[in-house]
Amino acid sequence: GDSVTQMEGPVTLSEEAFLTINCTYTATGYPSLFWYVQYPGEGLQLLLKATKADDKGSNKGFEATYRKETTSFHLEKGSVQVSDSAVYFCALLRSSGGYNKLIFGAGTRLAVHP
Amino acid sequence: EPEVTQTPSHQVTQMGQEVILRCVPISNHLYFYWYRQILGQKVEFLVSFYNNEISEKSEIFDDQFSVERPDGSNFTLKIRSTKLEDSAMYFCASSRTPGGTDTQYFGPGTRLTVL
Numbered sequence: 272g273d274s275v276t277q278m279e280g281p282v283t284l285s286e287e288a289f290l291t292i293n294c295t296y297t298a299t300g301y302p303s304l305f306w307y308v309q310y311p312g313e314g315l316q317l318l319l320k321a322t323k324a325d326d327k328g329s330n331k332g333f334e335a336t337y338r339k340e341t342t343s344f345h346l347e348k349g350s351v352q353v354s355d356s357a358v359y360f361c362a363l364l365r366s367s368g369g370y371n372k373l374i375f376g377a378g379t380r381l382a383v384h385p
Numbered sequence: 386e387p388e389v390t391q392t393p394s395h396q397v398t399q400m401g402q403e404v405i406l407r408c409v410p411i412s413n414h415l416y417f418y419w420y421r422q423i424l425g426q427k428v429e430f431l432v433s434f435y436n437n438e439i440s441e442k443s444e445i446f447d448d449q450f451s452v453e454r455p456d457g458s459n460f461t462l463k464i465r466s467t468k469l470e471d472s473a474m475y476f477c478a479s480s481r482t483p484g485g486t487d488t489q490y491f492g493p494g495t496r497l498t499v500l
């Protein structure tokens with residue numbers, strides 16, 4: 272079945288460091304891909320998405336490119352801030368019978384220190 | 386910006402009791418979902434709902450679970466007889482269409498603690 276694999280956390284960085292969180296997926300076809308973020312004590316917020324191969328999603332300085340050759344959707348940010356500390360979830364959207372469900376990775380906790 | 390809301394934010398119940406978790410989806414959305422996240426684990430799909438019917442449910446969504454849209458704005462998840470293993474964060478989500486490029490917007494979650 273479809274699945275999403277993320278790099279294990281926690282990831283600990285200093286402010287202004289470069290961030291990469293790896294995400295790979297297994298799926299039939301080319302599902303839409305998403306990154307959601309969960310700040311402490313809050314729910315899931317959409318960070319960015321890409322709906323087809325080679326698309327680049329971007330938001331708040333974060334970027335991810337849909338790579339079908341490597342079935343990956345790695346999240347990157349050039350310079351992280353303390354406020355980026357959160358749990359990041361990679362997900363794919365699986366369609367079945369015209370209806371959709373999100374399949375999530377395990378999440379990667381990011382801690383950014385001043 | 387429109388958002389999905391959920392109540393309560395935290396529910397504590399005794400094992401065997403019934404609980405109802407409430408959600409108000411974004412107003413022009415037609416497709417509704419429940420997911421759950423057991424502490425420290427993945428977010429898992431429970432059920433999707435459209436046009437007053439369940440469109441898909443996971444193997445987790447057994448007979449003790451039910452969903453309902455009792456009026457034009459609320460969407461509820463009922464657990465008839467709670468078990469310890471039902472303790473989790475429950476997220477409601479909604480989307481405008483079921484399409485493969487559409488985005489599901491999540492509420493802040495209800496933390497359910499079963500004692």
